[in-house]
Amino acid sequence: MAAACVPSISSLPIKRFSAKNSLSVSMKDFLFTISRTPQPSSISWTKISRNFSFISLPTATNRVYRNSFQVRSIATPAETVEGFDEMAAGTKRKYYMLGGKGGVGKTSCAASLAVKFANHGQPTIVVSTDPAHSLSDSFDQDLTGGMLVPVDGLDTPLFALEINPEKAREEFRSASQKNGGTGVKDFMDSMGLGMLVEQLGELKLGELLDTPPPGLDEAMAISKVMQFVEAPEYSMFTRIVFDTAPTGHTLRLLSLPDFLDASIGKILQLRKKITSATSAIKSVLGQEEKRQDASDKLEQLRERMVKVRDLFRDTDSTEFVIVTIPTVMAINESSRLSASLKKEHVPVKRLIVNQVLPPSASDCKFCAMKRKDQMRALDIIKSDPELKGLKLVQAPLVDNITINRVLTDAITCLSKDVTFLL
Numbered sequence: 001m002a003a004a005c006v007p008s009i010s011s012l013p014i015k016r017f018s019a020k021n022s023l024s025v026s027m028k029d030f031l032f033t034i035s036r037t038p039q040p041s042s043i044s045w046t047k048i049s050r051n052f053s054f055i056s057l058p059t060a061t062n063r064v065y066r067n068s069f070q071v072r073s074i075a076t077p078a079e080t081v082e083g084f085d086e087m088a089a090g091t092k093r094k095y096y097m098l099g100g101k102g103g104v105g106k107t108s109c110a111a112s113l114a115v116k117f118a119n120h121g122q123p124t125i126v127v128s129t130d131p132a133h134s135l136s137d138s139f140d141q142d143l144t145g146g147m148l149v150p151v152d153g154l155d156t157p158l159f160a161l162e163i164n165p166e167k168a169r170e171e172f173r174s175a176s177q178k179n180g181g182t183g184v185k186d187f188m189d190s191m192g193l194g195m196l197v198e199q200l201g202e203l204k205l206g207e208l209l210d211t212p213p214p215g216l217d218e219a220m221a222i223s224k225v226m227q228f229v230e231a232p233e234y235s236m237f238t239r240i241v242f243d244t245a246p247t248g249h250t251l252r253l254l255s256l257p258d259f260l261d262a263s264i265g266k267i268l269q270l271r272k273k274i275t276s277a278t279s280a281i282k283s284v285l286g287q288e289e290k291r292q293d294a295s296d297k298l299e300q301l302r303e304r305m306v307k308v309r310d311l312f313r314d315t316d317s318t319e320f321v322i323v324t325i326p327t328v329m330a331i332n333e334s335s336r337l338s339a340s341l342k343k344e345h346v347p348v349k350r351l352i353v354n355q356v357l358p359p360s361a362s363d364c365k366f367c368a369m370k371r372k373d374q375m376r377a378l379d380i381i382k383s384d385p386e387l388k389g390l391k392l393v394q395a396p397l398v399d400n401i402t403i404n405r406v407l408t409d410a411i412t413c414l415s416k417d418v419t420f421l422l
């Protein structure tokens with residue numbers, strides 16, 4: 001494994017960065033960062049990427065993280081990326097949530113954007129809350145340890161982290177079960193009052209608490225990140241980029257506080273009934289205090305979810321960037337996503353259209369046909385009422401073979417499965 005993991009999130013050695021090295025890269029230069037290798041100045045990257053930065057993407061099947069000769073990023077001049085200067089301006093912290101349909105390139109774009117921010121002198125953290133993690137692959141480093149990992153090959157402050165949503169789900173289960181689910185039922189059974197719980201069957205608490213609502217895992221993951229990045233020792237990080245789960249999850253997490261309000265209401269209702277039925281024995285057994293603690297825990301969970309929803313809606317510090325590909329189906333879904341986000345008052349300003357074939361693709365018959373389809377899809381964006389007002393960032397589909405050939409000419413050790421983005 002290449003990554004030199006920091007000991008834990010709370011003890012991140014942020015002193016390793018100095019203002020000197022964090023501002024060392026000019027966006028006017030083409031940047032080609034290869035871990036522990038010099039820059040091959042003979043390669044012209046403009047033909048490959050007009051708009052954004054490149055990221056290495058070894059295939060997921062080969063999860064062996066190399067520690068040398070990795071292509072990290074290639075950034076083009078800032079002025080070629082519409083609105084990038086605006087995104088990178090200022091030292092006030094900003095959160096960027098990248099989301100969209102499954103497989104369109106959210107992770108790749110999140111990784112690229114994070115590299116670009118870091119290279120622009122913004123200390124950055126990129127976090128994947130997508131259950132189908134591929135951030136480790138994007139950076140060719142193991143980010144699965146639940147800790148912030150400094151991204152290799154950059155002189156600039158960029159840390160990455162994949163959060164395991166299953167762990168977050170477990171946390172909910174344990175909090176909720178102690179709160180009127182199994183915990184209370186066991187307790188009532190032991191008191192010979194199990195029938196009372198049966199009578200409360202209409203509340204369907206077991207079902208409610210055993211099956212966490214969709215989106216909860218992601219919301220919890222985001223809230224965890226918020227908790228630590230709000231600590232003073234992380235105040236130096238001015239850009240936090242989230243690679244979010246596919247569309248549905250994101251929308252559901254926005255309605256979680258309402259869901260939890262309803263479930264907490266039910267739990268409190270149950271508690272009230274149980275409390276009155278057991279008033280004679282509860283003080284003897286000292287269970288009351290325990291249940292109170294558990295209720296507080298659930299209430300805290302609800303508060304955390306409200307905070308996440310508020311973060312998504314904070315127009316001053318947050319922007320949701322929709323990632324899509326130039327197909328009619330993906331664009332229609334992006335349009336629906338944009339409408340739903342607007343309805344939820346989530347600020348959306350930009351649309352990244354990924355995997356756009358370059359004009360040179362017309363040399364091949366199939367590619368020419370595909371490009372025509374893509375251009376048609378791009379036209380739909382221009383007339384779509386939900387999308388036409390958004391700033392468009394086009395990211396090219398990368399021809400891996402060409403790039404690999406160019407690279408392998410320059411760097412003999414480069415793995416053949418490296419691909420590039422943006």
Ligand SMILES: Nc1ncnc2c1ncn2[C@@H]1O[C@H](COP(=O)(O)OP(=O)(O)OP(=O)(O)O)[C@@H](O)[C@H]1O
Pocket residue numbers: 057101102103104105106107108109130132133134246354355356395396397398399419420421422
């Ligand atoms: N511009 C591009 N050119 C070539 N390949 C690309 C490009 N963008 C993404 N890919 C490839 O598409 C695949 C999916 O990309 P990625 O994992 O970034 O998508 P995602 O939206 O995060 O997926 P998921 O929804 O499964 O998390 C990857 O194999 C990646 O290498």
